[in-house]
Amino acid sequence: QVQVVESGGSVVQAGGSLRLSCTASESTFGASAMAWFRQAPGKEREGVACKTRLGTYGMIADSVKGRFSTWRDNAKSTLWLQMNNLKPEDTGMYFCAAREYSFGNCHLFQEWYDKWGQGTQVTVSS
Numbered sequence: 001q002v003q004v005v006e007s008g009g010s011v012v013q014a015g016g017s018l019r020l021s022c023t024a025s026e027s028t029f030g031a032s033a034m035a036w037f038r039q040a041p042g043k044e045r046e047g048v049a050c051k052t053r054l055g056t057y058g059m060i061a062d063s064v065k066g067r068f069s070t071w072r073d074n075a076k077s078t079l080w081l082q083m084n085n086l087k088p089e090d091t092g093m094y095f096c097a098a099r100e101y102s103f104g105n106c107h108l109f110q111e112w113y114d115k116w117g118q119g120t121q122v123t124v125s126s
Helices: 026-030
Strands: 003-007 011-013 017-025 032-040 046-051 058-060 068-073 078-081 092-100 120-125
Touching: 003 092, 017 026, 017 032, 017 092, 017 120, 026 032, 026 092, 032 078, 046 068, 046 078, 058 068
Parallel strands: 011 120
Antiparallel strands: 003 017, 017 078, 032 046, 032 092, 046 058, 068 078, 092 120
């Protein structure tokens, strides 16, 4: 069973920065498109950012553009999410997702991904 594991969540003040990381088994990570999603209490899960299998293409949500960035290192089987200038509305559970057989694509809708981590909590205080 493939495991996807996120880490790095914490409590941070507004305006601060945080870096999340996501790992998966080596064989799966290198073969998969990877993405970050988040879910605030009482809200639907939304896509934040994604990277294609080789990391040559990605997408990022308008709500975080200019503040968040994501990149991957296949040699380390790790995906990162750098979050700068955090706002209280960024508070939520952040999930990492993977999909093999991605044919060079990545997307920001959750139904496309078939492997998920348990999430890591990010809380931004005002």
